[in-house]
Amino acid sequence: xxxxFHATSSPAQGPARLAALRAALAADGLSGFxxxxxxxxxxxxxxxxxxxxQWLTGFTGSAGFCIVLPDAAGVxxxxxxxxxVKHQVDTGHFVPVPWPEVQPGEWLREKLSQGTVGxxxxxxxxxxxxxxxxxxxxxxxxxxxxxNPVDGIWPDQPEPPLGRAFIHPDERAGETSEAxxxxxxxxxxxxxxxxAVLTLPDSICWLLNIRGADVPRNPVLHAFAVLHDDGxxxxxxxxxKFDEPTRAHLGEHVTLRPPAAFVPGLRTLQGPVQVDxxxxxxxxxxxxxxxxxxxxxxxxxxRLPKACKTEAEIAGMRDAHLRDGAAMVEFLCWLDAxxxxxxxxxxxxxxxxxxxxxxxxxxxxxxxxxxxxxxxxGAIMHYRVTDGSNRQVGQDELLLVDSGAQYAxxxxxxxxxxxxxxxxxxxxxxxxRVLQGLIAISRVRWPKGLAGRDxxxxxxYPLWIAGQDFDHGxxxxxxxxxxxxxxxxxxxxxxxxxxxxxxxxxxxxxxxxEGAFGIRxxxxxxxxxxxxxxxxxxxxxxxxxxxxxxxxxxxxxxRLAPGEREWLDAYHADVIAKIGMRLSSGAREWLGKVAAPL
Numbered sequence: 208x209x210x211x212f213h214a215t216s217s218p219a220q221g222p223a224r225l226a227a228l229r230a231a232l233a234a235d236g237l238s239g240f241x242x243x244x245x246x247x248x249x250x251x252x253x254x255x256x257x258x259x260x261q262w263l264t265g266f267t268g269s270a271g272f273c274i275v276l277p278d279a280a281g282v283x284x285x286x287x288x289x290x291x292v293k294h295q296v297d298t299g300h301f302v303p304v305p306w307p308e309v310q311p312g313e314w315l316r317e318k319l320s321q322g323t324v325g326x327x328x329x330x331x332x333x334x335x336x337x338x339x340x341x342x343x344x345x346x347x348x349x350x351x352x353x354x355n356p357v358d359g360i361w362p363d364q365p366e367p368p369l370g371r372a373f374i375h376p377d378e379r380a381g382e383t384s385e386a387x388x389x390x391x392x393x394x395x396x397x398x399x400x401x402x403a404v405l406t407l408p409d410s411i412c413w414l415l416n417i418r419g420a421d422v423p424r425n426p427v428l429h430a431f432a433v434l435h436d437d438g439x440x441x442x443x444x445x446x447x448k449f450d451e452p453t454r455a456h457l458g459e460h461v462t463l464r465p466p467a468a469f470v471p472g473l474r475t476l477q478g479p480v481q482v483d484x485x486x487x488x489x490x491x492x493x494x495x496x497x498x499x500x501x502x503x504x505x506x507x508x509x510r511l512p513k514a515c516k517t518e519a520e521i522a523g524m525r526d527a528h529l530r531d532g533a534a535m536v537e538f539l540c541w542l543d544a545x546x547x548x549x550x551x552x553x554x555x556x557x558x559x560x561x562x563x564x565x566x567x568x569x570x571x572x573x574x575x576x577x578x579x580x581x582x583x584x585g586a587i588m589h590y591r592v593t594d595g596s597n598r599q600v601g602q603d604e605l606l607l608v609d610s611g612a613q614y615a616x617x618x619x620x621x622x623x624x625x626x627x628x629x630x631x632x633x634x635x636x637x638x639x640r641v642l643q644g645l646i647a648i649s650r651v652r653w654p655k656g657l658a659g660r661d662x663x664x665x666x667x668y669p670l671w672i673a674g675q676d677f678d679h680g681x682x683x684x685x686x687x688x689x690x691x692x693x694x695x696x697x698x699x700x701x702x703x704x705x706x707x708x709x710x711x712x713x714x715x716x717x718x719x720x721e722g723a724f725g726i727r728x729x730x731x732x733x734x735x736x737x738x739x740x741x742x743x744x745x746x747x748x749x750x751x752x753x754x755x756x757x758x759x760x761x762x763x764x765x766r767l768a769p770g771e772r773e774w775l776d777a778y779h780a781d782v783i784a785k786i787g788m789r790l791s792s793g794a795r796e797w798l799g800k801v802a803a804p805l
Contacts, residue, residue: 208558208561209424209561209572209573210557210558210561210573210576210577212554212557212592212593212594212597213593213594214593214594214595214596215258215261215267216261216262216264216265216266216267216295217265218265218295218296218297219297220265221263221264221265221296221297221300221301222297222299222300224262224263224360225263225264225275225280225300225301227360228240228263228275228356228357228360229275229277231356231359231360232275232277232325232356233277235325235353235356236323237322237323237324237325237351237353237356238276238277238319238321238322238323238324238348239274239275239276239277239315239319239322239323239324239325240274240275240324240325240326240353240356240357241272241273241274241275241311241324241325241326241327241331242259242260242263242264242272242273242274242275242357243259243260243272243330243331244260244268244269244270244271244272245257245330245331246330247329247330247406247488247490248406248407248408248429249332249406249407249486249487249488250407250408250422250425250427250690251269251270251690251692252269252422252423252424252425252575252690252692253422254365254367254368254421254422254423254429255365255368256364256365256366256367256368259355259357259358259361260272260273262357262361262364263275263357264280264282264295264296264301265295265296265297266282266284266288266291266292266295266296267291267295267591268284268287268288268291268292268589269589269692270284270285270287270288271283271284271285271288271292271306272311273301274311274314274315274324276315276318276319276324278318279302279318280300280301280302281301281302281303281304281314281318282296282301282302282303282304283304283306283309283311283314284303284304284305284306285305285306285307285678285679286305286678286679287588287589287678287679288588288589289303289305289678290586290587290588290719290721291587291588291589291590294587294596310342311339311342312338312339312341312342312343313342315342315343315346315348316342316343316346316348319348320347321346321347321348322347322348322349323348323349323350323351324348324349324350324351325350325351325352325353325356326350326351326352326353327352327353327354327355328352328488328489328490328493329355329488329489329490330355330488331488331489332484332485332486332487332488332489333482333484333487333489333492334484334485335489336350336489337484352489352490352493367429367445368420368421368422368429369421369445369447369448370419370420370421370422370428370429370448371419371420371448371450372417372418372419372420372428372444372448372449372453373417373418373419373453374416374417374418374452374453374456375412375416375417375418375688376416377416378519379519379520379523379615379616379688380413380416380517380519380520381516381517381518381519381520382517383416384414384415384416384456384457384458384461385438385458385460387413387414387416387512388414388434388438388439388440388460389438390512391403391414391434391508391509391512392434392435392436392437392438394508395434395435395436395481395508396436398481398503398505399479399503400436400479400480400481400503400505401435401436401476401477401478401479401480402433402434402435402436402476402477402480402481403433403434403480403481403482403505403507403508404431404432404433404473404480404481404482404483404487404491405431405432405433405434405507405508405509406431406483406486406487406488406491406507407486407507407509407510408421408422408425408427408428408429408430409425409427409513409686409689409690409693410507410509410510410513411427411428411430411431411432411442411509412426412427412428412689413509413512413513413686413689414432414434414440414509415440415442415457415461416456417453417456417457418688418689419448421448424572424573424574424575424576424613424691425574425613425689425690425691426571426572426613426688426689427689427690428444428448429444430442430443430444430466431443431444431466431469433472433473433476434508438460439460439461439462440460440461440462441461441462441464441472442457442461442462442463442464443464443465443466443468443469443472444463444465444466445465445466446463446465449463470494473491473494473495473498473500474494474495474497474498474500476495476500477500478495478500478501478502478503479501479502479503480495480500480501480502480503481503481504481505481508482495482502482503482504482505483504483505483506483507483510484504485506486507486510487507506695510694510695511695511707513686513689513693514684514693514694514695514696514707514709514710515707515708515709515710516687516709516710516711516733517709520617520687520709521687521709521711521733523616523617523687523688524616524617524618524687524711524731524733524752525617525752526616526617527612527614527616527617527618527619528617528619528731528752528753528754529754529785529786529789530567530569530614530789531564531567531611531612531614531619531621532753532754532755532782532785532786532789533567533786533789533790534560534563534564534566534567534612535560535563535621535623535755536755536756536782536786536790536794536797536798537563537566537790537791537794538559538560538563539623539625539755539756539797539801540793540794540797540798541559541563542556542559542606542625543625543797543801546600546606546625546627547602547627547628549599549600549601549602551599551600552597552598552599552600553579553580553581553584553592553596553597553598553600554592554594554597555600556579556600556606556608557577557579557592557610560577560579560608560610561573561577564612567614569614569615570612570613570614571612571613571614571615571688572612572613573610573611573612573613574610574611574612574613574618574619574620574691575610575611575620575691576591577608577609577610578590578591578607578608578609578610578622579592579606579607579608579609579610580592580606580607580725581598581599581600581601581604581605581606581607581627582598582601582604582605582606582723582724583721583722583723583724584596584598584725585605585606585607585624585719585724585725585726586719586720586721586722586723586724586725587725588678588679588717588719588725588727600627601627602627602628603627603628603629603630603631604627604628604630604724605624605625605626605627605630605634605638605724605725605726605761606624606625606626606627607622607624607625607724607725607726607727608622608623608624608625609621609622609727609729610622611691613688613691614688615688616688617687617688618685618686618687618688618689618690618691619731619753620685620691620713620729620731621729621730621731621753621755622715622717622727622728622729623728623729623755623757623758624638624641624725624726624727624728624758624761625758626758626760626761630724630761634724634726634761635761635762635763636673636763636766637675637718637720637726638726638728638758638761638762639669639761639762639763639766639767640669640670640673640675640718641669641670641716641717641718641726641727641728642728642757642762642775643669643766643767643771644665644666644667644668644669644670644681644716645666645714645715645716645728645729645730646771646774646775647665647666647668647669648662648665648666648681648682648698648714648716648732648749649714649730649732649749649751649774649778650770650774651665651748651749652737652740652746652747652748653706653746653747653748654744654745654746654747655705655745655746655747656705657705657706657747658702658703658704658705658706659680659681659682659696659697659698659699659702659704659706659712660699660700660701660702660703662681662698662706663680663681663698663699663700663702664700666681666698666714666716667681667716670716670718675718676718677716677717677718677719677727678719679717680697680698680699680700680701680702681698681699681714681715681716682697682698682699682712682713682714682715682732683697683698683699683712683713684696684697684710684711684712685711685712685713685731686711687711693711696710696712697712698712698713698714706734706747707734707747708734708735708736708747709733709734710733710734711731711732711733711734711752712731712732712733712734713729713730713731713732714729714730714731714732714749715727715728715729715730716728728757729753730751730752730753731751731752731753732749732750732751732752733749733750733752734747734748734749735747735748735749735750736748751778751781754778754781754782754785754786755782755786756779756782756798756801756802757775757779758801759801759805762775762805764805767805772805775805776804776805779802779803779804780802780804782798782802783798783799783802786798787799
């Protein structure tokens with residue numbers, strides 16, 4: 208099993224650790240300290256060594272931070288984690304703070320009249336600190352970059368990861384590393400930049416056509432890199448991660464240096480040096496400034512090219528989704544037979560699903576820990592079942608299963624909500640609205656130049672007119688055998704990045720009722736040029752990559768518009784055509800029934 212079910216933290220551990228941190232802050236003359244979820248690479252998924260927020264507070268969510276003051280400790284969490292945080296932190300010592308509704312600057316002004324708040328400059332971006340400094344202007348509160356005091360009180364902090372690097376073949380990438388490096392170097396020369404600092408592991412892996420094993424569920428390598436304007440790359444990581452074939456793959460124009468050489472290497476660069484204020488740790492800019500090197504602000508040059516997949520990457524993603532779709536259909540067939548007996552638990556479901564994916568003989572890893580929430584646990588958006596929380600899959604309730612896989616040719620992410628027995632009319636009404644939102648995104652055409660924020664309302668409209676909504680984005684970017692959450696593309700009310708052909712995103716509206724149930728439906732989609740129509744304006748559309756049936760027992764067919772019914776029937780016909788011959792005879796027969804026309 209890739210997934211385990213032990214609890215990685217406990218609320219009971221928090222108070223003593225909080226007291227130890229406060230003592231360390233007082234000894235250093237600090238009034239407070241910010242403990243983020245991020246690592247030095249600003250990754251959403253971090254290695255065990257970097258789980259400082261979890262270690263201190265017990266909170267295991269993928270986003271958030273804690274501000275520790277002498278008399279208050281706020282855990283800032285967004286809408287995805289409002290339920291989860293209550294179960295994971297000692298609320299007598301840590302206070303959940305709704306973020307971004309409450310900003311850290313205004314919270315600090317309320318809780319602290321004056322003083323010095325420390326932060327680790329390797330764990331925050333320049334933009335992040337600049338916003339906080341602006342919010343604290345004139346308050347008597349100052350920010351100071353410091354050595355991380357959490358590391359000083361964490362006695363058994365894990366060592367940095369040393370996962371093996373391996374080659375991602377050029378035929379799967381669709382472009383050689385040399386071609387990528389020369390293409391991006393030309394952009395640096397055009398902009399008058401001597402070099403660009405790369406800090407995102409998926410950017411570095413994409414650029415060099417390699418993958419790694421330093422972060423659970425994400426095949427990435429922990430490293431920093433400098434791309435020079437002649438196409439050379441200096442790669443800062445442990446050389447023990449590379450065997451001879453992988454070293455040879457890097458080629459003569461990629462120089463491997465140890466991590467300890469990164470800061471000295473920065474100080475030898477000739478400016479201007481491009482640094483992404485939104486993704487690079489502030490420490491990079493501070494080191495360059497301290498050495499008198501001109502810093503030029505600019506996006507990580509890999510992010511947008513990486514997001515716009517090559518034809519080879521899209522073909523690989525299609526193949527991965529057909530393979531994964533067959534595993535999912537086998538799983539859903541099994542679940543339909545077993546769930547009515549009342550003997551299944553959430554762990555049983557997660558274990559079985561991973562088994563069906565393993566049976567493909569192509570599974571590299573799961574792409575994140577499977578979210579399997581029965582009944583009220585489904586309302587915890589990023590719920591991770593443990594031995595202590597494991598719940599029976601009850602009768603007459605909803606079961607939400609959000610899962611994905613990492614295959615060498617692609618990354619998958621799919622959510623289905625399933626009826627066990629009869630969950631009731633209200634559950635069907637909410638499910639139907641969520642499905643209508645997914646269909647709206649699937650069918651939309653739009654003019655080139657629009658961003659995720661422009662499309663996001665389409666998924667919410669069926670819920671809005673019923674006075675409902677969901678507290679997460681409609682979709683995130685997805686990598687090609689890389690991180691399951693990828694930027695800069697998103698379907699979100701805050702995303703201003705124009706959507707471009709080749710971008711892959713999730714389409715996952717939902718609805719959650721605390722203490723009762725959760726509903727989420729998710730397919731992956733890829734942006735493509737739309738077929739000519741009307742006056743032939745240039746438009747874009749989505750191609751669906753995921754082919755797994757929706758639970759028709761939860762669909763109120765009379766609520767669907769004719770176009771919605773046509774889309775759903777066509778989708779289910781595609782599921783049968785694309786997946787059917789990959790299935791066992793029993794699953795094929797089951798699919799024929801559940802994917803029949805409405």
